[in-house]
Structure formats: C-alpha cells, structure tokens
Amino acid sequence: MHQLNKLFDKIVCINLLERPDKKEKIEKRFNELGIEVEWFNAVKYDFIPTIIKPIASISPGCFNVNQPYEIGAALSHYTVIKQAFLQGVEKLFVFEDDALFRKDFNDKIEGYLNIVPDNWDMIMFYAFMYNIEPQNVRINAKWIKAFHSWSFLSYGINRNFMDQYIKRQDARFSISDLVSYMMQEQGFNVYVTIPTLCIPNTELKSNIRNEMNYKNNPTIINMGYSTDNYE
DSSP: OOOHHHHHHHHEEEEEEHHHHHHEEEHHHHHHHOOOOOEEEEEOOHHHHHHHHHHHHHTTSSSOOOTTTHHHHHHHHHHHHHHHHHTOSSSEEEETTTEEEBTTTHHHHHHHHHHHOOOOSSSSSOOOOSOOOTOBBSSSSSEEEOOBBBBOOOEEEEHHHHHHHHHHHSSOOOOOHHHHHHHHHHTEEEESSSSSSSEEESSSSSSSSSSOHHSSSSGGGGGGOOOOGGG
16 A cells, blocks of 8 residues: 555545546556545536636635636635545545656655654645745755645645635635645644655646746745656
C-alpha cells in the first residue's frame, strides 16, 4: 500500500468529464506510483457565465467575473470535502487532474510524511506563493508553514479542517483556495512541502483560466526547481 493510502482514509482526484485527456494522463501516473484514488466526476457548468455577476455582487471579492468557472471548481471541492465529512472520513487527500509529480516522488514521500508536524490541519504538496513572509516559518528540511499560500492542486486535510471549511463556505461562498488562504491567517496549522512535491501541468490548458500563475511566475518556494523535475 502506498504511503499516502496508509495515512489518508480517502484519496480523491477531481476530473472534469469534458477533459478525459487529463484523466488519462494522471491516471497513468497514479498507476505508476501505486496510489489508489477515487474519482470525482465534475462537469462544466455552461450556465455559470450568465450568473457570475449577481453572485459576485453578493460576495464581493470572492469571485472574479472574468474567470466565471472558478465557481464550478469551488463547487467540486466543496462537494468532495462535504461528502467525505458526512461519510466520517478523518483524513482526506484531494488531487486536481492537472497535477505533475516529482520524478522521485515515491523515493521522497515517506521522508516527507515522517517529519510533517503532528499538529497539521492541512498539508499541501503544492502552494503558489509570491513572496516569503515572516509567518512562513521553515519547520524543518522539508516543510514550511503556509501563510498567504494559494492552490488546491494537491492537499490533505483533517476532519476539523473539513468541518471549518464547510462552515466558512456556507457562510460566504468563494473560490476554493481563498477559504484556505484566510484559514491560514486565522491560525490553522497548514504546511507546504519545500520544494513542492507537485506542480500544475502548464501544458494542459486550464478550463478556469487560459494561463496558470506557475507558468509565468513560479512559486517562490520552488527556487532551483523547474518543470524538468516533474512528470
């Protein structure tokens, strides 16, 4: 059994049914790595561009009217997290279907998981960070404290984080990683691998936005690491 499957009760990969090419690519990688996942079959909500403006006006700052399909991504993550919570899952890990893994992922993963702080609420195998801030404390050789870190590309959360995430989304629905961004500010223990164990696959066109941040402005915690280190 893979180390991730040993630690997490449930591992889910979110795949847009309109993008079987993404599923084929990442499923091949899961099989190579030996990670067992369940699939969440998301769909593209073609009506969203017509309702984005009233939603954005109700929750100002939570959605970008120029990127309406962020709503669909938020609905998918919310559903995956709430389903797991209602099923009694204690530890959940979620991948998006455009994740690339470190080439030495299986050689490194046990070493990362063995020294992740015991008090974690959320761990992230990838986080987009513009800058290192004073709150981004280096915990050890492989983990850094997340603060003002974006992305829901590959993350694990415990039951308390699931509960609080759901409550925050129910109170003020917003893009998925804005909630975790704010929870980092509110004292939840969120840790990111450094360098990251995953990155977004920038060769696969995003259904949310055409260009990904990582392509033009890679996360600062990957200094010295390039896409050549991932597959």
